[in-house]
Amino acid sequence: MFERLAIQASSFAGDIDGLILLIAVLVGFWFIVAEGMFFWLIWRFRERPDQKSQYITGKEKHLKRWVTIPHALVLVCDVFIIIGAVRVWYDVKQHLPEPDTVIRVEGQQWAWVFQHPGPDNELDTGDDIWTTDDLYVEVDRTYHFRLSSRDVLHNFSVPAFRLKQDAVPGRTITGWFHATSTGTYDIQCAEICGIGHGVMAGRINIQDAETHASWMSENATTTAAQ
Amino acid sequence: MQRTRSFGALFAVLLTVAACMPAEPEQGIARGEALYDTCVPCHGPQGQGNEALGAPLIAGLPQWYLENQLEKYENGWRGGHPMDTVxxxxxxxxxxxxxxxxxxSVSEYVASMPVPAVPASLEVGDPQAGQQVYQTCIACHGPEAGGNEAVQSPPLVGQHDxxxxxxxxxxxxxxxxxxPNDTWGQTMRPNSMLLSDEDMEDVVAYIRSLDQTEE
Incomplete structure (x- = not known):
C-alpha cells in the first residue's frame, strides 16, 4: 500500500510501513467509532421542548460500561501494536546482520561526509573514497554505517529506506541497511541543526555491482591522495 | 444580493492583503541586504567575521571576488573537500x-559595507622574515596586499590573520x-606548497603589519 506512495528501497522499509499501517488501522478504527458515537449522542440527546438535562455521576454500572468496555478493547489493540513495534525495533535497531561493507557517515553543518572503503573493502586504508553529500552503495549488500557528528545534533534520514538515526556529537552510532533497488534517493537531516538545516540534503546512489565497481575504480585513486 | 456584497468585501480584503505583501526587491543592494540576514549568524552584522566559526571578514571585499567565491562554493569547486568542515x-x-x-545582489551589498578594523589574534610570526616570503606573493596580491582583479587575487590586508x-x-x-574548475585557486596552491609552517606564520605577520587601520 505504502509502496505506491513512497518507494521502499531497503529490506526493512516494508516492515516499518506495515507497522505504521497497523497503527493507522487500529487507531483509525477507534477514532471513527468514537467520533460516530459522539455525534450520535449529540443528535440523540439534542435539545427538545420540555426536556430537562440530567446530572450523571458515572457511578452506575450501565453507564460505566461505556468507558470500561472500549477501554479494554483499546488495550487489546495496544498489545498488537506493542508486539509489532518491538519486533520491528529489534529487527531494525537492535539486531545488526553481518555486514558486507562498513562505511562511515559524518554529519556537519550543513552537509554529509561519507567515507567509503575502496576496492579492499576496508575502512581507514589508502584507497578509501571520501565524498560530500553523495553516498554510493551497491544494491543487495548489507552495509553497516558508523554515524557521528562533527558539531551539533543531526539526524541521518533516508526516507526511501524508512531509516532515521540521530547523529550525536561525541558518539559513534552503528546502524545498518540493505538496499533492495537501484536508483538515487534523498538523504536529509531530520534534526534542526542551525540556519542551514533546510539545505542539508544529500543523495544515496544505489548502484548495481558492475556500476559500483566501475565507480570505485574511478575514484579510489583520485580521492585517496587528498 | 447580500451574498454578492459578502463576496465583494472578501475580494477587496484579499486584494488589500496582496497589495501589502512585500514584493521581491529587484536585483541590487536592497535585495542583497535582505539576503544578508542569512550570513549574519556566522559573518556578523557588520561582516566582521567570527573566529569561533571560521568565518572571515567579508565587509568591503571587492564585489568581483565575492561573486567568484560564491560561484565556486555553489558549484562545489571550493568547500568540496570532505575534511574542510568550515x-x-x-x-x-x-x-x-x-x-x-x-x-x-548579496555581493554588491557586502562590498558596500564599511570595513571594520579587526584585531590581531596570532602571536606567532616574524614580520621581517615574512617580508621576504611575501616577495613571491607580490606579483598577484600587490606590494600593499591590496589584491588584483586582473588575476583574481583578493586583498589580504585587513583580513583576520x-x-x-x-x-x-x-x-x-x-x-x-x-x-580543475577553480583555475585561480589552482594557481595559488603551488605557491602555498613552497611555504613551510613557519613561512606561513611569518608572511601572515607581515601582511598584518601592512594594515594601518588595526584596532
Whole structure:
C-alpha cells in the first residue's frame, strides 16, 4: 500500500510501513467509532421542548460500561501494536546482520561526509573514497554505517529506506541497511541543526555491482591522495 | 444580493492583503541586504567575521571576488573537500542563494559595507622574515596586499590573520585550489606548497603589519 506512495528501497522499509499501517488501522478504527458515537449522542440527546438535562455521576454500572468496555478493547489493540513495534525495533535497531561493507557517515553543518572503503573493502586504508553529500552503495549488500557528528545534533534520514538515526556529537552510532533497488534517493537531516538545516540534503546512489565497481575504480585513486 | 456584497468585501480584503505583501526587491543592494540576514549568524552584522566559526571578514571585499567565491562554493569547486568542515558549511549556505541575481545582489551589498578594523589574534610570526616570503606573493596580491582583479587575487590586508593562515594551510593540504574548475585557486596552491609552517606564520605577520587601520 505504502509502496505506491513512497518507494521502499531497503529490506526493512516494508516492515516499518506495515507497522505504521497497523497503527493507522487500529487507531483509525477507534477514532471513527468514537467520533460516530459522539455525534450520535449529540443528535440523540439534542435539545427538545420540555426536556430537562440530567446530572450523571458515572457511578452506575450501565453507564460505566461505556468507558470500561472500549477501554479494554483499546488495550487489546495496544498489545498488537506493542508486539509489532518491538519486533520491528529489534529487527531494525537492535539486531545488526553481518555486514558486507562498513562505511562511515559524518554529519556537519550543513552537509554529509561519507567515507567509503575502496576496492579492499576496508575502512581507514589508502584507497578509501571520501565524498560530500553523495553516498554510493551497491544494491543487495548489507552495509553497516558508523554515524557521528562533527558539531551539533543531526539526524541521518533516508526516507526511501524508512531509516532515521540521530547523529550525536561525541558518539559513534552503528546502524545498518540493505538496499533492495537501484536508483538515487534523498538523504536529509531530520534534526534542526542551525540556519542551514533546510539545505542539508544529500543523495544515496544505489548502484548495481558492475556500476559500483566501475565507480570505485574511478575514484579510489583520485580521492585517496587528498 | 447580500451574498454578492459578502463576496465583494472578501475580494477587496484579499486584494488589500496582496497589495501589502512585500514584493521581491529587484536585483541590487536592497535585495542583497535582505539576503544578508542569512550570513549574519556566522559573518556578523557588520561582516566582521567570527573566529569561533571560521568565518572571515567579508565587509568591503571587492564585489568581483565575492561573486567568484560564491560561484565556486555553489558549484562545489571550493568547500568540496570532505575534511574542510568550515568550507563545507559555507558551501551549503551558498547553495541557499538559489534565485537568479541572489549572488550578485548579496555581493554588491557586502562590498558596500564599511570595513571594520579587526584585531590581531596570532602571536606567532616574524614580520621581517615574512617580508621576504611575501616577495613571491607580490606579483598577484600587490606590494600593499591590496589584491588584483586582473588575476583574481583578493586583498589580504585587513583580513583576520587566523583566516589567512588557515587558508594557506588549506591550499597546501589540498583542501582548496584543487578542483580543475577553480583555475585561480589552482594557481595559488603551488605557491602555498613552497611555504613551510613557519613561512606561513611569518608572511601572515607581515601582511598584518601592512594594515594601518588595526584596532
Amino acid at each position: 568550507g563545507i558549511r559555507m558551501r551549503s549556505m551558498a547553495n541557499a542563494l538559489d534565485l537568479e541575481g541572489d549572488r550578485e 587566523w583566516y589567512l593562515l588557515s587558508q594557506l594551510h588549506k591550499f597546501k593540504r589540498g583542501w582548496r585550489g584543487v578542483n
